[in-house]
Amino acid sequence: MTDQPTATTTEENKFYESFSRNFDNAAKYTKIDRGMLAQIKACNAVYQMQFPVEIDGEIEVIEAYRIQHSHHRLPTKGGIRYSSVVNQQEVMALASLMTFKCALVDVPFGGAKGGVRISPRNYTVKQLENITRRYTTELIKKKFIGPGIDVPAPDYGTSAREMGWIVDTYRILGGEDINASACVTGKPVQIGGIRGRTEATGRGVYYATREVLQDKELMNSINMPTGTAGKTIAIQGLGNVGSHTATICQKEGGMKIVSVSEYEGAIYSADGIDVEKLIKHRAETGSILDFEGAENMDDRFDTLYVECDVLIPAALENQLHADNADRVRAKIVAEAANGPITADGEKILLDNNVIIIPDLFANSGGVTVSYFEWLKNLDHVRFGRMDKRFNENTYISMVNLIERLTGEKVNVEEKLDLTKGGDEIDLVRSGLEETMITAYSSIRAEMKKSDIPDMRSAAYAVALNKVASDYSQLGVFP
Structure with missing residues (x-):
C-alpha cells in the first residue's frame, strides 16, 4: 500500500483537483459534519503495483493500480482502464467518482477503480492477455478482487475480452467459489455477462440527455424548445461509449x-x-476521415467548438478547461466521459449559461447495468427466464378477451408486439431507464430544495447525503 498523495495543480492530477473542488462545492449545500466529510472524501485503500511480464523475449515491468475509495458498502466497484497516461491521482479521482455515482443511482457498491499504464495498441492480443492475467493475479494475492470484495469492469482501453480473461484467472486461482462469475462485470454473455451491458453507458447518456431536453424549465433558461427530435449533436470519441451514445x-x-x-x-x-x-467506414479504412458527405476538420479538437445543441465529450478527462471552454458554442454539454471538464472550465461554461449534465449522472449507465449483471451472477439465473412465458400468456389472454368483447381483431404484427414478454435486454433497458429517470428527479429536486445553481453540485449533494447516512447507520460516526 502507498500513502495517499496530496493533490497538486500539476498536469497529471488536474482531474483529482477538479474532483476535490466539486466535492467541496457540493459539501457546502449539506449539513454533514466536517469530520465525516473528510472520511467520505478520503480513499480507503491505495494499491500500487509493479509486476514483470515477458514481452518479445524480454522482461517488461508494468505499473498498475487498484484503488478502493469507500468501504461504506461492499463490494467496491469500478472499471479498469489501460492507458499510457494512467497515474495514481487519476485512478484516485475515478475511484472517488464511482462512490458518488453508485450512491446517486442507488447501486449498493462503494467506489473503486483500476489502471494499467500501457497503451493497448502497442501490444499483441496474446501480450495483452498475459498482462491482464498477471494483473489479476496481483489483485487476487492482495484480496483486491472478489464477488463480495471488489468487482472490476471495463473502462477506457478494455472490453468484455479482458473481463473474460480476468474471470477465468480468478476461477483458476481463487478456489472453488460458486459465485466466481460475479468477481467482474462486463463479461461476454456466454460466460455470465448480461445483454445490454456493452451499450449501457451510451444508453445511459442518451436517457440523461433526453431527460434534460424534456425539462421545460431548464430549456426555457437557454431558449431551447423541449424534446430530442432534430437536436444537433457533436461527439468527441467514437469508442464504445461514444458510438453507442x-x-x-x-x-x-x-x-x-x-x-x-x-x-x-x-x-x-x-x-x-x-x-x-x-x-463501418472506420472499420474498413482505419479512420473516420474522408467520410462521404462530411468534410475533414483542421484539428481533431475542433469538434468541441462546433455550433450545436448538445456537445458530448466521450473520450478522456480534462478536455474542456480554462484555456478553451470559452470557445464552446453548444448549449448543453453531456459528460459521457469521466471528468472531461475541469473545475476552471466548468466555471466558464456556467458563466456562459451552458447546462452541464455531469458525469456523475450521465455516465452512470455502465455501473447500473453492471449491478444487474452482478445480481444475475449471484442469482444464477438470467433475467426473464422465470416470468417471460407467463407474462406472454397473460397478455395473449387479455388481447383475446378484448377482441371477443369488442368484436374487433388485432392484426398479427400488433398482436405479437402487444403480447411480447420481456427478454433480458428488454428488462435491462427498462431498469436502466427507470434508474436514470429517478436519479434525474432527485437531482432536480435537490437543486430546488437547496437552491443549488448547477446540476453537478446537486448530484454530489444527493450522493453525499446518502453516503453519510450509510456511515451513520453503520455506527462509524455518532
Missing part, C-alpha cells in the same frame, strides 16, 4: 450528429452524419 441518440431520439472526432481527426456535416455508416 451517437447511435441511440440518432435512432431513438431523432437527433442529428453534425460532428465526430477521434484519435485520427474530426469530421463535420451540417446535414448530419449516419453514425452506423461512419463506424
Whole structure:
C-alpha cells in the first residue's frame, strides 16, 4: 500500500483537483459534519503495483493500480482502464467518482477503480492477455478482487475480452467459489455477462440527455424548445461509449450528429452524419476521415467548438478547461466521459449559461447495468427466464378477451408486439431507464430544495447525503 498523495495543480492530477473542488462545492449545500466529510472524501485503500511480464523475449515491468475509495458498502466497484497516461491521482479521482455515482443511482457498491499504464495498441492480443492475467493475479494475492470484495469492469482501453480473461484467472486461482462469475462485470454473455451491458453507458447518456431536453424549465433558461427530435449533436470519441451514445441518440431520439472526432481527426456535416455508416467506414479504412458527405476538420479538437445543441465529450478527462471552454458554442454539454471538464472550465461554461449534465449522472449507465449483471451472477439465473412465458400468456389472454368483447381483431404484427414478454435486454433497458429517470428527479429536486445553481453540485449533494447516512447507520460516526 502507498500513502495517499496530496493533490497538486500539476498536469497529471488536474482531474483529482477538479474532483476535490466539486466535492467541496457540493459539501457546502449539506449539513454533514466536517469530520465525516473528510472520511467520505478520503480513499480507503491505495494499491500500487509493479509486476514483470515477458514481452518479445524480454522482461517488461508494468505499473498498475487498484484503488478502493469507500468501504461504506461492499463490494467496491469500478472499471479498469489501460492507458499510457494512467497515474495514481487519476485512478484516485475515478475511484472517488464511482462512490458518488453508485450512491446517486442507488447501486449498493462503494467506489473503486483500476489502471494499467500501457497503451493497448502497442501490444499483441496474446501480450495483452498475459498482462491482464498477471494483473489479476496481483489483485487476487492482495484480496483486491472478489464477488463480495471488489468487482472490476471495463473502462477506457478494455472490453468484455479482458473481463473474460480476468474471470477465468480468478476461477483458476481463487478456489472453488460458486459465485466466481460475479468477481467482474462486463463479461461476454456466454460466460455470465448480461445483454445490454456493452451499450449501457451510451444508453445511459442518451436517457440523461433526453431527460434534460424534456425539462421545460431548464430549456426555457437557454431558449431551447423541449424534446430530442432534430437536436444537433457533436461527439468527441467514437469508442464504445461514444458510438453507442451517437447511435441511440440518432435512432431513438431523432437527433442529428453534425460532428465526430477521434484519435485520427474530426469530421463535420451540417446535414448530419449516419453514425452506423461512419463506424463501418472506420472499420474498413482505419479512420473516420474522408467520410462521404462530411468534410475533414483542421484539428481533431475542433469538434468541441462546433455550433450545436448538445456537445458530448466521450473520450478522456480534462478536455474542456480554462484555456478553451470559452470557445464552446453548444448549449448543453453531456459528460459521457469521466471528468472531461475541469473545475476552471466548468466555471466558464456556467458563466456562459451552458447546462452541464455531469458525469456523475450521465455516465452512470455502465455501473447500473453492471449491478444487474452482478445480481444475475449471484442469482444464477438470467433475467426473464422465470416470468417471460407467463407474462406472454397473460397478455395473449387479455388481447383475446378484448377482441371477443369488442368484436374487433388485432392484426398479427400488433398482436405479437402487444403480447411480447420481456427478454433480458428488454428488462435491462427498462431498469436502466427507470434508474436514470429517478436519479434525474432527485437531482432536480435537490437543486430546488437547496437552491443549488448547477446540476453537478446537486448530484454530489444527493450522493453525499446518502453516503453519510450509510456511515451513520453503520455506527462509524455518532
